[in-house]
Every structure is written in structure tokens, then in C-alpha cells.
Amino acid sequence: MDNSLIIALDFANRSEVARFLEPFGDRELFLKVGMELFYQEGPSIVQLLKEKGHQIFLDLKLHDIPNTVFGAMKGLAQLECDLVNVHAAGGKEMMQAALEGLSAGTASGRKRPNCIAVTQLTSTSQEQMNKEQLIPITLNESVLHYASLAKDAGLDGVVCSAWESVSIHDNTGNSFITVCPGIRMESDHVGDQKRVATPEFARNAGVSAIVVGRAITRSADPANSYEQWMEAWKGVHQ
Numbered sequence: 205m206d207n208s209l210i211i212a213l214d215f216a217n218r219s220e221v222a223r224f225l226e227p228f229g230d231r232e233l234f235l236k237v238g239m240e241l242f243y244q245e246g247p248s249i250v251q252l253l254k255e256k257g258h259q260i261f262l263d264l265k266l267h268d269i270p271n272t273v274f275g276a277m278k279g280l281a282q283l284e285c286d287l288v289n290v291h292a293a294g295g296k297e298m299m300q301a302a303l304e305g306l307s308a309g310t311a312s313g314r315k316r317p318n319c320i321a322v323t324q325l326t327s328t329s330q331e332q333m334n335k336e337q338l339i340p341i342t343l344n345e346s347v348l349h350y351a352s353l354a355k356d357a358g359l360d361g362v363v364c365s366a367w368e369s370v371s372i373h374d375n376t377g378n379s380f381i382t383v384c385p386g387i388r389m390e391s392d393h394v395g396d397q398k399r400v401a402t403p404e405f406a407r408n409a410g411v412s413a414i415v416v417g418r419a420i421t422r423s424a425d426p427a428n429s430y431e432q433w434m435e436a437w438k439g440v441h442q
């Protein structure tokens with residue numbers, strides 16, 4: 205997990221994924237399969253990508269009653285992904301059920317996937333949280349609260365913005381994973397993201413892994429773009 209750059213495969217189907225991955229050749233990557241791709245292609249897309257040696261973050265953000273999340277995670281565990289997630293807003297009991305489901309579905313002798321909780325989506329602003337979610341505290345406080353809840357539930361880390369990573373690590377310890385989307389180069393379009401940060405900022409904030417989607421997937425030269433992102437993220441020439 206440490207210092208990974210996870211590419212968000214926000215594509216509609218496997219043909220688009222194959223076209224995107226073609227220029228990377230045999231390079232083994234850390235790939236995120238989210239709702240768009242999974243709902244179209246189902247579990248077989250995960251199996252296909254794993255057979256090619258890629259690590260997988262299955263980003264389905266489960267949020268339901270504990271019993272349902274238990275059953276869903278038990279099934280998802282059989283895909284043997286590296287990382288899965290839930291929404292912390294589902295509560296501590298739901299997060300514990302997610303872990304129990306993962307353990308129940310993981311074959312004996314295998315390590316269960318890491319499980320992390322979304323705190324506040326990186327597309328959420330302070331104003332939106334206060335006015336729409338009616339949470340009358342600062343966004344940073346809300347993120348820290350959800351991170352503590354996730355830690356108490358036994359989860360391995362959280363999804364947050366790079367801006368919150370230092371305070372989360374201060375509160376929960378450095379081994380608690382912070383996975384951060386909303387990463388942009390200075391010149392990139394922010395789009396629908398609200399809490400954005402550059403890869404350099406994320407590195408200096410001790411972020412465990414960054415998630416990069418459109419800046420790479422919509423690039424005219426994705427393999428070259430990936431190299432540039434890796435340089436910016438790691439701070440060295442690969």
C-alpha cells in the first residue's frame with residue numbers, strides 16, 4: 205500500500221479498459237475498479253485484471269445495514285482484491301460487520317483484503333456538508349471523527365483528502381492507511397472535486413496512497429502521463 209499510485213479505471217466496459225492498458229504492456233499497476241465499471245462488467249473484470257498481475261482496489265463504498273454489508277463483503281472477499289471500502293457514515297457496527305464478512309469470505313491461510321472507510325467524499329465542501337448534510341462542525345472535524353470511528357471499528361484506514369492526512373495520522377497512528385483521491389497537478393481542471401491537492405503536497409503530508417483518475421485515463425498518452433505522475437508523487441525519477 206505504501207506510496208502507491210492507484211489509477212481509477214472509470215470506464216464503461218472492458219474494451220475501454222483494454223484500450224487504456226494496452227500502452228502499459230506487461231507493467232503491473234495498482235488499479236481501482238469503481239461502480240461504473242463493476243456494475244457493467246461484474247466480478248469477472250476483477251478476475252481479468254488480477255490475472256494480469258495488477259493489484260486491485262474495489263471501490264464500491266458499501267453503505268447499508270450491518271447484515272447486508274456482512275453478506276456483501278463475504279461475497280466480495282472471494283475476489284481476493286487488495287483493498288475494499290465502506291462509508292464511515294454507515295456507523296461502527298456496519299464497519300465491524302464489513303470486517304466480519306471479509307474474514308468469513310476469505311479462504312483459510314489467506315490474508316483478508318484491507319478495508320478502509322470513506323470519511324467525507326473529496327467532492328464535498330465545508331459549505332455543502334453544513335447546509336446539505338446538516339453537520340454543524342468543520343469538515344476537518346467530521347473527517348477526523350469518521351477516521352476515529354473507523355479505527356475503533358478495526359478498519360485499516362480511510363479515504364480522505366490529502367489535506368486531512370497529517371491530522372488523521374496524528375490521531376490514529378502512522379500505520380492507519382490514508383488513501384487520497386482529488387489529486388491534481390496545478391494546471392489540471394478540478395472538475396467536480398472540492399478538496400484537491402497536488403501529488404507533492406500529498407507526499408509531504410505523508411499520504412499512504414493517491415488515487416488518480418481522469419488526469420491519466422483521459423490523457424492523450426496515458427503511459428507517459430503515468431510516468432510523470434509517478435515522478436511527481438515519488439519525487440524521484442523512476
Ligand SMILES: O=c1ccn([C@@H]2O[C@H](COP(=O)(O)O)[C@@H](O)[C@H]2O)c(=O)[nH]1
Pocket residue numbers: 212213214238322324325326327363364385386387397415416417418419
Ligand atoms: O472521496 C472520494 C472517494 C472516491 N473517489 C474516487 O476517486 C476517483 C477520482 O477520480 P479523478 O478523475 O482523479 O477525480 C474516482 O474514481 C472517484 O470515484 C473520489 O474522487 N473521492
